[in-house]
Amino acid sequence: MTDAIVNPAVPSDLPGLPRQRGCPFDPAPEYARLREQAPISRISFPSGGSGWLATRYEDVRAILADPRFSSRLSTAAPHVRPAPTALPEQPLPGALLRLDEPEHARYRRPVMRAFTVKRVQQLRPRIQQIVDERLDAMERRGGPVDLVAELALPVTSLVICELLGVDYDDRETFHGLAGRLLAIESSPEQAQQARADLASFISTLVAAKREQPGDDLLSGLIAEADADPDSPLTDIAVTVLGSLLLIAGHETTANMIALGSLALLESPDQLAALRRDPALADRAVEELLRHLTIIQFGLVRVAAQDLTVRGLSIKAGEYVVASLPSANRDPGLGITDPDRLDITRDPAAHVAFGYGPHQCLGQQLARAELQITLTSLFARFPGLRLAVPADQLPFRDDMIIYGLHQLPVTW
Numbered sequence: 001m002t003d004a005i006v007n008p009a010v011p012s013d014l015p016g017l018p019r020q021r022g023c024p025f026d027p028a029p030e031y032a033r034l035r036e037q038a039p040i041s042r043i044s045f046p047s048g049g050s051g052w053l054a055t056r057y058e059d060v061r062a063i064l065a066d067p068r069f070s071s072r073l074s075t076a077a078p079h080v081r082p083a084p085t086a087l088p089e090q091p092l093p094g095a096l097l098r099l100d101e102p103e104h105a106r107y108r109r110p111v112m113r114a115f116t117v118k119r120v121q122q123l124r125p126r127i128q129q130i131v132d133e134r135l136d137a138m139e140r141r142g143g144p145v146d147l148v149a150e151l152a153l154p155v156t157s158l159v160i161c162e163l164l165g166v167d168y169d170d171r172e173t174f175h176g177l178a179g180r181l182l183a184i185e186s187s188p189e190q191a192q193q194a195r196a197d198l199a200s201f202i203s204t205l206v207a208a209k210r211e212q213p214g215d216d217l218l219s220g221l222i223a224e225a226d227a228d229p230d231s232p233l234t235d236i237a238v239t240v241l242g243s244l245l246l247i248a249g250h251e252t253t254a255n256m257i258a259l260g261s262l263a264l265l266e267s268p269d270q271l272a273a274l275r276r277d278p279a280l281a282d283r284a285v286e287e288l289l290r291h292l293t294i295i296q297f298g299l300v301r302v303a304a305q306d307l308t309v310r311g312l313s314i315k316a317g318e319y320v321v322a323s324l325p326s327a328n329r330d331p332g333l334g335i336t337d338p339d340r341l342d343i344t345r346d347p348a349a350h351v352a353f354g355y356g357p358h359q360c361l362g363q364q365l366a367r368a369e370l371q372i373t374l375t376s377l378f379a380r381f382p383g384l385r386l387a388v389p390a391d392q393l394p395f396r397d398d399m400i401i402y403g404l405h406q407l408p409v410t411w
């Protein structure tokens with residue numbers, strides 16, 4: 001398959017993607033009804049047209065693992081954006097999220113090596129050092145502080161900057177770009193401009209590293225390409241990969257740190273269990289990832305051919321939304337009481353990092369950052385508490401990645 005697939009516009013008065021949360025930690029209650037009564041249902045998209053919504057764990061995994069569902073979308077976030085941006089018909093080289101096999105694997109493989117369990121294990125002491133420095137700064141400064149600005153964003157940004165070889169002093173530039181790329185209400189022009197600005201920022205860096213290589217991932221990818229005439233890693237591909245890693249690498253985990261901290265503060269029994277036994281950190285992180293599922297609107301795929309799922313005919317070109325938040329609360333996940341946050345439970349085989357060939361490439365790094373940051377934060381500040389009433393917190397209902405815009409805390 002070489003051409004991007006276009007979703008035919010179908011006028012409809014169908015319901016949209018459920019978005020109204022009952023509680024900030026839970027997906028919209030409508031998902032539970034859909035899982036029971038209409039596990040694959042037709043929905044309308046805000047910009048017109050329609051698609052399908054899969055809400056059960058089993059179906060979500062099946063869709064994400066099935067090569068007949070393609071990642072070659074022709075519009076960005078069509079299920080939530082009122083005015084979705086048209087994407088270039090041909091995905092750029094290295095644009096992992098928009099490529100299918102076997103092309104996808106050619107670009108993923110060289111990057112994957114930097115994010116294995118072993119490589120991330122080696123990074124742990126440095127991550128701990130970064131976290132400790134930020135906690136020292138918080139302590140010196142005194143509460144109240146915004147945990148997003150003072151801890152979550154700096155930790156994840158510093159780590160990905162050091163890995164990639166991006167100057168942390170440029171953080172305002174790339175934090176701003178992430179905001180423009182991930183806001184649902186960004187107009188097509190704003191989203192396109194943000195993409196172009198990001199590419200220009202990273203391509204300048206790639207050119208500089210070609211002249212003066214460093215001990216970092218971008219320099220490593222350039223050197224690998226130079227050493228291997230069959231490598232797919234052109235400077236454009238390295239730029240596209242670098243852009244993806246920079247944004248995906250800081251924004252997601254930062255939101256999990258903030259939202260995970262809040263979830264623990266709001267569940268004192270769970271927090272007490274973690275404080276009593278820091279060895280629970282691995283389980284706690286896995287459970288928070290599942291329970292909070294910050295990729296809040298799910299993942300979109302497009303049917304590459306006419307096909308049938310649960311007896312329903314899905315036509316080639318139609319979009320299908322695989323709801324990660326719903327799948328992670330499905331009893332079909334095989335855990336008891338999936339709506340309950342229980343950091344002591346055996347880790348569930350959740351889909352917070354997706355599933356199939358595109359499953360999150362940075363998941364081991366995200367886990368390490370979360371484990372280290374959450375345990376160190378609560379050990380350092382035993383009296384940590386919210387500095388504003390919980391109902392005044394600004395949740396990111398308006399962004400592709402859920403979490404908090406700010407989290408004022410004191411101790």
Ligand code: HEM
Nearest residue numbers: 096097248249252253256299352353354358360361362366
């Ligand atoms: C808690 C934090 C994170 C969450 C919840 C998360 C979630 C996800 C999900 C759901 C996908 C699958 C997208 C799809 O199938 O279309 C994904 C892909 C990806 N993630 Fe993450 N992610 C996190 C952290 C990170 C970090 C720290 C990095 C980088 C260092 C990263 C880099 C990527 C990349 C490069 C992909 C694309 C993989 C591919 O298409 O082959 N992510 N992530």
